[in-house]
Amino acid sequence: MSTSPSGWEGILDQGEEILWQGQPDDAIIWTDLISPQTFMGLFFCGFSAFWLTGVWAILGSMDQAGALGLMFLLFPIVGVIFFGTGLYMLGGRLFWDVYLRRHTWYTLTTEAAYIATAPLGKRRLKRYAYSEMSQLSLDDGQPGTIWFAEELRSYRSHSKSGRGRTRTARIPIGFRRIGDARAVYRLLRDHRDQSTSASAPTP
Structure with missing residues (x-):
């Protein structure tokens, strides 16, 4: 009976051997900025900035008491959500990709390829025969x-x-x-x- 490497007990098949292991490069891929998502991010950020400016101007000039005032207090939340989405599309996705690659491990065996990931502490292993x-x-x-x-x-x-x-x-x-x-x-x-x-x- 063959002994699996440490950490692979119960995963590898009988006689399956590891040929190579590695991780992806974790450099920022700046060329990914050349994408329609970048322009969508600019639109979202610009729109939400205009939205927030208008909302704060209205809130500063009105009586915030009552249901109408409460409704207007919810408008900035919508603007912040749009702005956050825009920042992610504009450049945040590049840094998220770096984070994902830093928490990704590759293994090649005599039987299959394995991709292990652990973003936010959630461990996952996929096998491709x-x-x-x-x-x-x-x-x-x-x-x-x-x-x-x-x-x-x-x-x-x-x-x-x-x-x-x-x-x-x-x-x-x-x-x-x-x-x-x-x-x-x-x-x-x-x-x-x-x-x-x-x-x-x-x-």
Whole structure:
């Protein structure tokens, strides 16, 4: 009976061995600012700043007693929520991405690829067997990224008529921004090909 490495007891299959482990680079990706989200963030921040300025001007010139005054006191809260959303879209998402990468760990074994995450103390481990990797690609660079799976995520959107519609987006999954991407890519490709050959039916 083989002994699993410390921390992997009860996770790895019999005979499964670790080939590589690493973490994504945690540098800020400033090029991500070139995105429609950045312009949406500018709009949200500008709109909420205009909103808050107008609300405070109204509150300063009226009697805040009664139900009407209470209603106007709620308006700044809406503005602050919009402003916070704008700040996140404008640049906060870059720092959140850094935080997520700092709490992400990658492992490649003879049987599968593993992605472990622990944002806000919530630990999660996902396994991607070689047999599930129908597409494999390398974004070469230093650091580089290896994509080997996709995840379908559904979300609700609304048309101008107010009707809700469910949309599905394909989210690429892989080892993001690792320093030795080429070497890991070769390891992953070779073991994926071996797994595919072994599972192919014999003519």
